[in-house]
Amino acid sequence: MTPLCFVLMPFGKKPTSDGRLVDFDAVYRQLIHPAICAAGLQALRADEEQVGGVIHKAMFERLILCEFAVADLTSANANVFYELGLRHAVRPHATQLLFAQGWGQLPFDVNLLRALPYTLDASGAPDPAALAGEVAALSQKLRDARHAEADSPVYQLLEGFPDIARLKTDVFRERVDYAETLKTALAQARASRQLAAIDQVAAQLGDVARADAGVVVDVLLSYRALSAWAQMVDWVGKMSPPLRASSLVREQLGLALNRAGRSEEAEQVLLDVIQQRGASSETCGILGRVYKDRWLARLGEGRAIEAAGVLRKAIAEYLRGFEADWRDAYPGINVVTLMEMQETPDPRQAELLPVVRYAVARRMASGQPDYWDYATQLELAVLARDIIGAQTALADALARRREPWEGDTTAKNLQFIIDARHPRGEDCGWMHALVAALRA
Structure with a gap:
């Protein structure tokens, strides 16, 4: 996904402080x-999402969810600076600033930030003589931003300021604001285990691409709770491009595709995210599950040599996921x-083993096990x-x-462990008793 x-x-033509008009539509189209x-990204212009000329909820969602951003500071437009402030508060990097050189002074608050200048001709449109080089310069800045350090002054100056990328699927729903009635309806639908009830709530949203992101994600996770994999895949296709491009949604799409038997598609979605x-x-934990299921499938098909290779891939992904965050015991x-x-x-x-054990113990100590x-x-x-220890934990x-x-x-x-140890001559009787108790 791009x-x-x-x-x-x-947008349109707007005056600078000295009364000269800048043709911002031409700046957008030509530069x-x-x-x-050219940087391999998909452009989404702010004014294309305006409703009645006001900053609305969809605008906030796009500011937060889009991985990259470009802000033109020419003319010191109040809306642009408000949006830039929000962007800097929630995204540590990949926000590139621009300004028309010689067309007004940048405000003091942003004058020290690294901004890329561009040139306008007397009509207020991009200067043809400099345009090719300036397009190339901006494109290179955006490519570099994929691996750049924080460009937000909030994240640069405030050590440890929270990064929204750390949000997990299970807490996302708790941190967004959406209609209490829909939240209650979805909770009741999950409790009743009735897929039709979730479909009914989903139908109330109308145009999903313009619906509240919190409700849209809640519907997705509600489908997941009922193992409605096909509905999850279909629902993602209806989302707005920024929400559909978020890591959270793409991870859940990969999970759903894998459970729906579309292993190769799931693998590609997750590899793209990484x-x-x-x-x-x-x-990495979800990608590890893709390979784990593929390993089991190859074993069932009698393709032992291939299965061994897929097992190593599953181990590598789970390990990479655990090393990315030692606090998350699932991949561990x-x-x-x-x-x-x-x-x-x-x-x-x-x-x-002791590292995973400690991760679980810390999680249990910090919450309700x-x-x-x-x-x-x-x-x-x-x-x-x-x-x-096994009997106590059981x-x-x-x-x-x-x-x-x-x-x-x-x-x-546990049966997997028994099947691996029994051929090695280990006594697995005590483990069989654990399995029987779990299945009782």
């Missing part, structure tokens, strides 16, 4: 748009379990051959089990 570049600028396209945004525990527990599945257990497993926390402790104890997990499928999932993972 990354989006949001353009913050006036900014060609440079964005290439554009870098490795994260969430993206998967990597240490899959290492056990190799013909010769991976020696790195012994080093990783649920079934999956104790199930992870159970799996870790089995891997470490800690019989007493009791705690069963006390918090909400659905039968949760126990079945853990039992399946």
